[in-house]
Amino acid sequence: GPRSxxxxxxxxxxxxxxxxxxxxxxxxxxxxxxxxxxxxxxxxRASSDRAIEDIARDVIRTQVGDYVRSHGGRIELVDVCDGVVTVDLGGACRGCRAAHDTLRSGFEGELRRRCRDVVGVRARGD
Incomplete structure (x- = not known):
């Protein structure tokens, strides 16, 4: 595993x-x-959260965000606290069955690949 x-x-x-x-x-x-x-x-932890926030913003600004926007969706960073990243999914993502997969496989997967300090990712309202 990644921590092995x-x-x-x-x-x-x-x-x-x-x-x-x-x-x-x-x-x-x-x-x-x-x-x-x-x-x-x-x-x-505070400086780690800031680093995670910077990486999360970059992931949203680039490949994962591009994918979400290409389907009429929206993903916005809400907060990073103690390594837990909270995002808001909107537009076509709201109510979409694939939004959970995009959040986990796309956003969280890329975020964890780029930053081992990530504890978890959640969508606002989960």
Missing amino acids: VLITADSSAWRRIGPAVRAALTDALRTPGDWLPNAMVPDD
Whole structure:
């Protein structure tokens, strides 16, 4: 997954590198501020929200927003709070069965691809 660590080695190498991998992971878990995305620590959430907001605005302004507008819809950023992005879907999106898929697969998918700090995405009124 996007928040996973993957280490590959041939089976004979694990006896040699296993203890070092275990020690590195143990050290990392003791100091999470050093390995969280963008070295974000809990009291840095406001700056993380601002970064998410900038990326969300760009996603809306470009590919996902273009797609929504091409179908007569509208997507507007309402708020970003503690990593949760709230948007308003309007125009042809209001009441459209595909709006949920566009929000999840299109907007949220692109937002998460570009920013690992995103906790969730919701449409106003959900």
